Amino acid sequence: MNWITNFVRPRINSMLGRRDIPENLWIKDPDSGEMVFHKDLESNQWVIPSSGHHMKISAKERLKFFFDNGEYEALENPKVVLDPLKFRDEKRYTDRLKEAKAKTQLEDAILSATGTIEGLPIVATVQDFAFMGGSLGMAAGEAIVKAFETALARKRPMVLFAASGGARMQEGILSLMQLPRTTVGVDRLKEAGLPYIVVLTNPTTGGVTASYAMLGDVHIAEPGALIGFAGPRVIEQTIREKLPDGFQRAEYLMEHGMVDMVVSRLEMKSTVARLLKILLKTPLPQEAAEPEILPPVPVAPETRPHV
Missing domain, CATH: 3.90.226.10 (2-enoyl-CoA Hydratase; Chain A, domain 1)
Incomplete structure (x- = not known):
């Protein structure tokens, strides 16, 4: 068995171009059991996107x-x-x-x-x-x-x-x-x-x-x-x-x-x-104020001279 493991399998893998895959590429969600790609998890501050579980x-x-x-x-x-x-x-x-x-x-x-x-x-x-x-x-x-x-x-x-x-x-x-x-x-x-x-x-x-x-x-x-x-x-x-x-x-x-x-x-x-x-009583950025809408100015009725 040692001969197969230590000699035959590595030769086959090298011939087929196989590479060892790191074990930590995928991380299991403790809540749902979902497998999450570690790069996605790292970019999300180690918070699992689907469940919101916070990893250490x-x-x-x-x-x-x-x-x-x-x-x-x-x-x-x-x-x-x-x-x-x-x-x-x-x-x-x-x-x-x-x-x-x-x-x-x-x-x-x-x-x-x-x-x-x-x-x-x-x-x-x-x-x-x-x-x-x-x-x-x-x-x-x-x-x-x-x-x-x-x-x-x-x-x-x-x-x-x-x-x-x-x-x-x-x-x-x-x-x-x-x-x-x-x-x-x-x-x-x-x-x-x-x-x-x-x-x-x-x-x-x-x-x-x-x-x-x-x-x-x-x-x-x-x-x-x-x-x-x-x-x-x-x-x-x-x-x-x-x-x-x-x-x-x-x-x-x-x-x-x-x-x-x-x-x-x-x-x-x-x-x-x-x-x-x-x-600290620091002024917070204010949202842009909406332009004030003024009420319409009343127009006096047009007066015409009597003929």
């Missing part, structure tokens, strides 16, 4: 779609101690960090940048769930704090895309300390009168929902995003009751007042830009 998206791609012309200036993340607790479970923490960096091409779960949306200068911060579940450690906390400081220094509003599983257990209490530190950054931004908008993506859970992810002036959620502190399974096991359908999903939270609006990724840029202009 990397931090770099999100910023490329969000900023004008895909141009932005990335902020360098502050340097921190990589493994303060010398933590080890099945693997060493340093090895996990190396794998995550190689996988995402990021220094940590946070990517911050400055740029413009519809001509409005802003600071944007994105959590990448692919980097250890978007967990919040010292490096991520420092990066978020730096983003707030940059927004303050440049007097720009801030937009944060949250996607996290919570605190990073490999850093213990040092990870939890980032929650109040980022909260102080939010307070300083609001004291300066600068808007802070949070976009909740799938999933946003754990400690971040007890801090900066729920302290925005406006909370926007992507359709179908899972948002909450503890997961539904943990809650069901704790209260021993069946949860409602759609519990902790974006649409459910909007109906119950936890989220201000649910917005498609395709409309996120224009929606955020409009909200920021309203909060």
Whole structure:
């Protein structure tokens, strides 16, 4: 069998001019099972056209779609101690960090940048769930704090895309300390009168929902995003009751007042830009006014001399 697989089949394929087809050319819609060509999906910001299902998206791609012309200036993340607790479970923490960096091409779960949306200068911060579940450690906390400081220094509003599983257990209490530190950054931004908008993506859970992810002036959620502190399974096991359908999903939270609006990724840029202009009291472009139609001027009846 090895002889057929390793020798005969490659010779036949080479004679017939066959080429190996990459396995990721088609992507399956989790909702409908429909197969979507990956180039079409990428051009549609990783939103499946037929069902509207929002796939996960990397931090770099999100910023490329969000900023004008895909141009932005990335902020360098502050340097921190990589493994303060010398933590080890099945693997060493340093090895996990190396794998995550190689996988995402990021220094940590946070990517911050400055740029413009519809001509409005802003600071944007994105959590990448692919980097250890978007967990919040010292490096991520420092990066978020730096983003707030940059927004303050440049007097720009801030937009944060949250996607996290919570605190990073490999850093213990040092990870939890980032929650109040980022909260102080939010307070300083609001004291300066600068808007802070949070976009909740799938999933946003754990400690971040007890801090900066729920302290925005406006909370926007992507359709179908899972948002909450503890997961539904943990809650069901704790209260021993069946949860409602759609519990902790974006649409459910909007109906119950936890989220201000649910917005498609395709409309996120224009929606955020409009909200920021309203909060900053920037004049919005007015539609061309229709010409005023004046009422007809009454004409006096013609008078003729009597003959």
